[in-house]
Amino acid sequence: MRVSRRDFIKIAAASSAAFVLAQYKMDIIKVFAQHGDYVHICWLNGAACTGCSVSLAQAADPDLLEVLMSITTYTSGLPIALPDWMYVVHPASGSLAVEYINDWIKHEGPGPKILVVEGAMQSPGFCETGGRDFRDWVQDTAQAADYIVAFGSCSSFGGIPHAKGNPTGAMGVQDFLIEVGMEDKAKGVINLPRCPGHPDSLILVLASLLEGVVPELDKYNRPKAFYGRNIHEEQCPFRAFYDRGIFADFGQSEQGCRFKIGCKGPVTWADCPTRKWNDHTSFCIEVGAPCIGCSEPAWPDGDYAPFFVELPQVPTLLGYPAESWGTAFAGAAALGVAVHLARRAMKKKTAEKHKEKGGD
Amino acid sequence: MTSFRVDPISRIEGHLKIECKIERIPELNNEYFVTECRAPVTMFRGFEIFMVGRDPRDALLFTPRICGVCPNPHSITSAMALDDAFDATPPPAAILIRNIEEAAYYIYDHLIHFYLLIGPELGVIMGPEYGAPILPPVAGIAGLSKGIGTHYARCIQVQRRANEVVAMWGGKFPHVTSYYPGGVLVEPTLGRIANTVTSLVPLWEFVALTHIQDIMNLLKANERLKEVTGAVLGVNVGLEDIGIGTGNFLSFGMMPEVESYEDDWLDTSKRNNSLIKAGAFYDGSRHPLDENKITEDAKYSFYDVPDGLHPWDGLTVPNKDKPGAYSWTKAPRYDGKVFEVGPLARMLNTFGMEWRIPRVHPITGEDYGDFVYRVRNPKGSVLDRIVARAACVLLVANSVFKYVNQLVSLVKEGRVSTMNKKPVPKEAKGRGLWEAPRGALSHWVKIKDYRIAHYQCVVPGTWNWSPRDSKDRPGPGESAIQCGTTWVPTLNVIEIANALYSGWGDVLAQALTKLNPKYARLNMEPTDTGEYVNATIALLVVRSFDPCLACGVHIITPSKKTYTFEVGPGLCSLY
Numbered sequence: 001m002r003v004s005r006r007d008f009i010k011i012a013a014a015s016s017a018a019f020v021l022a023q024y025k026m027d028i029i030k031v032f033a034q035h036g037d038y039v040h041i042c043w044l045n046g047a048a049c050t051g052c053s054v055s056l057a058q059a060a061d062p063d064l065l066e067v068l069m070s071i072t073t074y075t076s077g078l079p080i081a082l083p084d085w086m087y088v089v090h091p092a093s094g095s096l097a098v099e100y101i102n103d104w105i106k107h108e109g110p111g112p113k114i115l116v117v118e119g120a121m122q123s124p125g126f127c128e129t130g131g132r133d134f135r136d137w138v139q140d141t142a143q144a145a146d147y148i149v150a151f152g153s154c155s156s157f158g159g160i161p162h163a164k165g166n167p168t169g170a171m172g173v174q175d176f177l178i179e180v181g182m183e184d185k186a187k188g189v190i191n192l193p194r195c196p197g198h199p200d201s202l203i204l205v206l207a208s209l210l211e212g213v214v215p216e217l218d219k220y221n222r223p224k225a226f227y228g229r230n231i232h233e234e235q236c237p238f239r240a241f242y243d244r245g246i247f248a249d250f251g252q253s254e255q256g257c258r259f260k261i262g263c264k265g266p267v268t269w270a271d272c273p274t275r276k277w278n279d280h281t282s283f284c285i286e287v288g289a290p291c292i293g294c295s296e297p298a299w300p301d302g303d304y305a306p307f308f309v310e311l312p313q314v315p316t317l318l319g320y321p322a323e324s325w326g327t328a329f330a331g332a333a334a335l336g337v338a339v340h341l342a343r344r345a346m347k348k349k350t351a352e353k354h355k356e357k358g359g360d
Numbered sequence: 361m362t363s364f365r366v367d368p369i370s371r372i373e374g375h376l377k378i379e380c381k382i383e384r385i386p387e388l389n390n391e392y393f394v395t396e397c398r399a400p401v402t403m404f405r406g407f408e409i410f411m412v413g414r415d416p417r418d419a420l421l422f423t424p425r426i427c428g429v430c431p432n433p434h435s436i437t438s439a440m441a442l443d444d445a446f447d448a449t450p451p452p453a454a455i456l457i458r459n460i461e462e463a464a465y466y467i468y469d470h471l472i473h474f475y476l477l478i479g480p481e482l483g484v485i486m487g488p489e490y491g492a493p494i495l496p497p498v499a500g501i502a503g504l505s506k507g508i509g510t511h512y513a514r515c516i517q518v519q520r521r522a523n524e525v526v527a528m529w530g531g532k533f534p535h536v537t538s539y540y541p542g543g544v545l546v547e548p549t550l551g552r553i554a555n556t557v558t559s560l561v562p563l564w565e566f567v568a569l570t571h572i573q574d575i576m577n578l579l580k581a582n583e584r585l586k587e588v589t590g591a592v593l594g595v596n597v598g599l600e601d602i603g604i605g606t607g608n609f610l611s612f613g614m615m616p617e618v619e620s621y622e623d624d625w626l627d628t629s630k631r632n633n634s635l636i637k638a639g640a641f642y643d644g645s646r647h648p649l650d651e652n653k654i655t656e657d658a659k660y661s662f663y664d665v666p667d668g669l670h671p672w673d674g675l676t677v678p679n680k681d682k683p684g685a686y687s688w689t690k691a692p693r694y695d696g697k698v699f700e701v702g703p704l705a706r707m708l709n710t711f712g713m714e715w716r717i718p719r720v721h722p723i724t725g726e727d728y729g730d731f732v733y734r735v736r737n738p739k740g741s742v743l744d745r746i747v748a749r750a751a752c753v754l755l756v757a758n759s760v761f762k763y764v765n766q767l768v769s770l771v772k773e774g775r776v777s778t779m780n781k782k783p784v785p786k787e788a789k790g791r792g793l794w795e796a797p798r799g800a801l802s803h804w805v806k807i808k809d810y811r812i813a814h815y816q817c818v819v820p821g822t823w824n825w826s827p828r829d830s831k832d833r834p835g836p837g838e839s840a841i842q843c844g845t846t847w848v849p850t851l852n853v854i855e856i857a858n859a860l861y862s863g864w865g866d867v868l869a870q871a872l873t874k875l876n877p878k879y880a881r882l883n884m885e886p887t888d889t890g891e892y893v894n895a896t897i898a899l900l901v902v903r904s905f906d907p908c909l910a911c912g913v914h915i916i917t918p919s920k921k922t923y924t925f926e927v928g929p930g931l932c933s934l935y
Contacts, residue, residue: 050374285531306418308540
C-alpha cells in the first residue's frame with residue numbers, strides 16, 4: 001500500500017514531536033521502499049567537517065540501515081543501496097567517483113533527483129574536488145537537480161566558516177546560487193540548519209520529496225515542522241525555572257534555567273527540546289549547557305556569540321529583570337492580586353499564540 | 361616511469377589526493393611499484409583566523425567543528441588548554457565524566473574506521489570465509505559466501521549506541537556542548553550513570569568478541585595473501601610489508617587517572633599513569649615527551665613563515681604563489697625528525713612491542729582469553745596500524761567500566777562537584793595535549809584582554825599528512841606510500857580477488873556490477889601513458905592512517921588557475 005500524498009503531508013506537519021515521527025517510522029521506510037529503483041541522491045561535501053554525514057548515521061526513526069536497506073538502485077535487487085554519490089561511504093574514488101557524479105547529472109527520470117549539500121560554499125579557489133572547483137560542481141548539479149537540500153548550518157547559511165572575519169567568503173547554497181545568477185534554483189533550496197543537521201529532519205524531508213511534497217517552509221526556507229517553535233517560549237523543559245527566577249550556574253544545572261549562562265533559547269527556533277538527539281537521548285540544554293542557537297542564520301555571530309554570555313537584552317516581565325523575578329513573585333503579597341492577574345493574562349496570550357501556530 | 365593520481369579519495373574525512381610516480385621493477389615480475397608520492401592536503405586552517413578576538417570559551421564550541429568525525433577530541437583538548445589558561449584543575453568527577461564521554465566516542469570512531477571506511481578493502485583481502493561479514497551487505501552466492509555484511513550492518517547500530525552514551529553526557533553527537541574550563545557542565549546523576557552502563561555492555565561485547573575475532577581472522581587471511589603475492593611477485597608480501605613507516609612514533613597520552621591527575625597527567629613529560637602514555641618512541645624504546653621539541657616547517661607549504669617555529673610562536677601567513685610549495689599543511693616535526701602519530705604510536709609508547717589485553721566480561725566476569733599481539737613491523741605497516749587500532753579500542757572498552765565504577769564511588773561519597781569555576785583571565789596562555797583516535801592533538805591558546813589573541817591547533821592530519829620538510833624529508837603518509845612495497849597491479853580488483861580465493865572475485869563482481877556496472881573498474885586509474893592501473897594497495901596504505909583532514913577550511917591550488925586570497929590586514933597581523 002502506498003503512503004498517500006495526503007498522509008505524508010500529515011506526517012511532515014505532525015513531526016515536530018519526536019514520538020510522532022517514531023510512530024510514522026514504518027511509513028517513512030515504505031516511501032523509500034516504494035520508490036526503490038528511482039531514488040537518486042547526490043551528496044556533495046564543500047567546506048564541511050563531515051559532521052552532518054556522521055549525524056545522518058545517528059538517525060533512529062528510522063535508522064540509516066533501515067533506509068538504505070529499503071532502497072534498491074539500478075533494479076539490482078540487492079539488499080542495500082547507496083546514494084548515487086556520497087563521499088564518506090562510497091566504494092569508488094578517483095576517476096570513477098568523478099564519473100558517478102557526472103552520471104547523476106546526466107541521468108534522466110523516472111523519480112526525482114535530489115541534491116544534498118553538506119558544508120559551506122566559498123569564494124572561487126578555496127575548495128576543489130575531482131579536479132574542479134567545488135562551486136562548479138554545485139552549479140552543475142543544482143542545474144540538474146529536481147530538489148536541493150542544504151543539510152546543516154554551513155550549507156544553509158554559511159555556518160562556522162562564515163564566522164566574523166570569514167576569510168574564505170563562506171556562504172550558504174541559497175546565497176551562492178543567487179550570486180551565480182541561478183535565482184530560480186535558489187528559491188527552492190530547502191534549508192535544514194543546526195550544527196550538525198538533525199538526521200530526522202533530513203530523512204523526513206527526503207521521504208517527503210520522493211512523494212512530491214515540499215514541506216511548508218518559513219522565511220528562511222526551513223520546514224516549519226522542525227523550526228516553527230521557539231525553544232525558550234514554547235518547548236524548554238526548564239522554562240518553569242525561568243518563570244520562578246531560578247537560574248543554573250556552570251556545573252550546577254539540574255535545577256535552574258540556563259539563561260544566565262548564555263542560553264540563546266529565547267532567540268532560537270528549533271525543536272531540539274521535544275525531538276532531542278541520538279535516539280531521543282538528550283540535547284544541549286539537558287546536560288547543563290546553554291543553547292547556542294545553531295539553527296539561526298546569524299549564528300555563530302549576531303545575538304548568538306559569545307556563547308557563554310547572557311543575552312544582552314534581558315527580557316522583562318512586568319518591568320522586572322529576570323534575576324529579580326524570584327523575589328518579585330515570592331513577595332507576591334506585596335504586588336498582590338495585580339501580579340496574579342497579569343500572569344493569568346499572559347498565560348492566556350501564550351495559549352492564543354499556540355492556537356495561531358496550530359496550523360504549522 | 362609513469363604516474364597516476366587519485367582525486368578525490370572517498371571513505372576518508374576531508375579532501376586528500378595522491379599523486380604517485382610508478383616504475384616497473386624487473387626483479388618483481390616487472391610489476392609496477394610506487395617510487396615517489398606526494399599527498400597534497402588542499403586546505404587552509406581558517407579557524408585560527410576567525411577564532412581570534414572571541415571569548416576564549418567559544419573555542420570549546422568552535423574547535424569541535426574543525427572535524428565532525430572527531431569532534432570530541434577537539435572539545436576535550438580545547439577544554440584542557442583553557443583549564444591551563446584559567447588555572448582551573450577539574451574536580452575528580454569531571455575528570456571521570458570527560459574520560460567516560462571520550463571513551464564512548466572513541467569506540468564509535470575506531471569501529472566505523474574498520475567496518476565502514478577501510479572494511480571494503482579488507483573484506484576483499486580476507487575472502488569468502490572471513491571477509492564476508494565485513495563487506496557492505498550486498499548479495500552473496502550460495503555456497504561461496506555466507507553472512508555478507510552482518511558485521512558491517514551491526515557496526516552501524518553499535519556506533520549509534522556508543523554515541524548515545526556521548527549524548528547522555530554531552531547533549532548530542534556530533535558536537536557535544538558540555539565541556540567548560542575547570543570541568544564539565546553536566547552533573548553525574550544516577551540516571552545517567554545507569555543508562556551509561558546499560559549501553560556500554562553490548563558495546564564491549566561487540567568490541568571484545570566480534571571485532572577482535574575479525575582482527576584474528578585478518579591475521580589468518582594475511583598468510584594467504586603472502587602465498588598469493590609470492591606466486592605473482594616471487595616475494596611473499598603481506599600487509600606487514602606495505603605502508604612501512606619511519607619507526608618514529610609520537611603519543612601525547614589519553615585518559616588520565618584521577619588520583620595522579622596533578623602529579624602525573626598535568627606534567628606532559630610524565631603521563632605514565634594514564635591509560636595511554638605520552639612519549640616519543642624511537643630506536644625501539646619510549647622516551648619522555650618534551651613539548652618544547654614540537655616545531656613546524658613550511659618549506660613546501662603555502663606559508664611565508666620561517667621553518668622550525670614552536671606552536672606558541674606559530675605564524676600563518678599564506679602565500680599561494682610560493683615557489684616549490686605544494687600543500688596547505690605545514691610539516692610538524694618532533695626534535696627535528698619525522699614522527700608518525702596514531703593508534704600504533706599509542707600502543708608502542710604504552711606497551712612496547714608486545715601487547716596483552718584481557719577480555720573479561722565486565723558484568724559476568726567470563727574470561728574470553730587475552731588478546732595478544734607482537735608488532736610485526738617495528739617501523740609501522742598497514743597491518744600493525746589496523747591491529748593497533750583494534751587493541752586501543754579494546755583497551756578503552758575495558759577501562760570505561762573502571763571510570764564508571766569510580767564515578768559511582770564518588771557519587772556515593774557525595775563528591776559530585778564537576779566544576780572548578782574560574783573567571784576568564786585577562787591575560788594568560790594554555791595548552792592542551794591529547795590523543796585523538798587519529799593521533800596526537802594539541803591546542804595552543806593565548807588570551808589577551810579577555811579575548812583569544814592566538815590559537816594554533818597541531819592536528820594528527822598535519823603530522824601524518826605533512827609535506828616534505830626543510831630537509832626535504834617526506835611526511836609519514838608520503839613515506840609509507842613510497843616505501844618501495846606499494847604494488848600497483850594492472851590486474852583489477854575482481855581478478856585479484858579470484859587469484860586470492862577461487863570464485864571470490866566472481867561473487868564480488870556479481871554484487872558490485874549489479875549495484876552499478878561500472879564497479880568492474882573500481883580503483884582503476886589511468887596513467888600518463890594511458891594504461892589503467894589498480895590503486896587499491898596505495899589507497900589501503902592511505903586508509904591505514906585513517907586520514908581525517910577537515911582540520912581547517914579547504915583551500916586549493918588548481919595548478920593552472922589563479923585565485924586571490926583575501927584576508928583583512930588586521931587579521932594577519934594578529935599572528
